[in-house]
Amino acid sequence: xxxxxxxxxxxxxxxxxxxxxxxxxxxxxxxxxxxxxxxxxxxxxxxxxxxxxxxxxxxxxxxxxxxxxxxxxxxxxxxxxxxxxxxxxxxxxxxxxxxxxxxxxxxxxxxxxxxxxxxxxxxxxxxxxxxxxxxxxxxxxxxxxxxxxxxxxxxxxxxxxxxxxxxxxxxxxxxxxxxxxxxxxxxxxxxxxxxxxxxxxxxxxxxxxxxxxxxxxxxxxxxxxxxxxxxxxxxxxxxxxxxxxxxxxxxxxxxxxxxxxxxxxxxxxxxxxxxxxxxxxxxx
Numbered sequence: 001x002x003x004x005x006x007x008x009x010x011x012x013x014x015x016x017x018x019x020x021x022x023x024x025x026x027x028x029x030x031x032x033x034x035x036x037x038x039x040x041x042x043x044x045x046x047x048x049x050x051x052x053x054x055x056x057x058x059x060x061x062x063x064x065x066x067x068x069x070x071x072x073x074x075x076x077x078x079x080x081x082x083x084x085x086x087x088x089x090x091x092x093x094x095x096x097x098x099x100x101x102x103x104x105x106x107x108x109x110x111x112x113x114x115x116x117x118x119x120x121x122x123x124x125x126x127x128x129x130x131x132x133x134x135x136x137x138x139x140x141x142x143x144x145x146x147x148x149x150x151x152x153x154x155x156x157x158x159x160x161x162x163x164x165x166x167x168x169x170x171x172x173x174x175x176x177x178x179x180x181x182x183x184x185x186x187x188x189x190x191x192x193x194x195x196x197x198x199x200x201x202x203x204x205x206x207x208x209x210x211x212x213x214x215x216x217x218x219x220x221x222x223x224x225x226x227x228x229x230x231x232x233x234x235x236x237x238x239x240x241x242x243x244x245x246x247x248x249x250x251x252x253x254x255x256x257x258x259x260x261x262x263x264x265x266x267x268x269x270x271x272x273x274x275x276x277x278x279x280x281x282x283x284x
């Protein structure tokens with residue numbers, strides 16, 4: 001059902017750290033987790049329009065009956081009418097960067113830097129393979145080593161809810177884009193698809209400490225080129241958090257606070273750097 005939808009990011013619903021609420025006798029459902037006094041749905045309701053609206057109402061009512069606050073996180077523009085009908089307050093969280101693959105290429109003066117980086121990766125001996133499941137257990141163990149070292153280097157731990165995590169069962173559901181240097185993996189990402197392969201995204205990406213500079217840029221570039229060749233129409237680079245807030249046009253404290261964090265919060269998260277990286281691929 002998730003892959004039949006239009007959002008490939010819905011694939012993180014299968015990570016195992018969330019619950020699903022279904023509408024009786026229907027394919028419509030809400031994916032959610034509980035944190036403190038809130039029931040937090042990831043994205044909007046999934047399913048046929050009327051059934052999706054009905055299960056969203058059920059979710060809100062069940063949360064309130066449990067004494068919790070219902071929240072929908074990272075909803076798309078298509079979900080806004082339902083959110084307004086539910087009486088929800090809308091808060092802008094950032095911008096979703098989507099690449100139109102029908103227009104994506106390395107040709108032209110505007111792609112000079114991207115083309116040069118792609119060529120340099122080739123000279124460094126990098127190649128990319130998209131591997132379909134089931135995956136070789138030896139490959140998964142090698143990727144686990146890369147993932148564990150990446151977490152240590154970033155002083156981080158596995159996250160969840162709205163992002164993927166290293167779990168062999170979850171990774172086994174998806175194709176893996178693996179960057180190789182002389183047949184040795186140095187970076188990888190899982191490839192989530194929707195709409196019969198017409199839309200794609202990734203939920204998890206990691207690279208080795210000794211991967212050449214520019215490896216992740218190469219991963220995204222080559223992956224999009226290969227997906228385009230397979231008929232994929234759009235690729236989501238995910239959200240640029242707190243990007244695009246306009247506090248000068250808003251009286252909301254959340255907008256002013258979010259914009260300030262975006263500009264000055266680099267000490268704990270590089271918001272501007274993340275947007276700048278995604279901007280290299282000319283998304284809309």
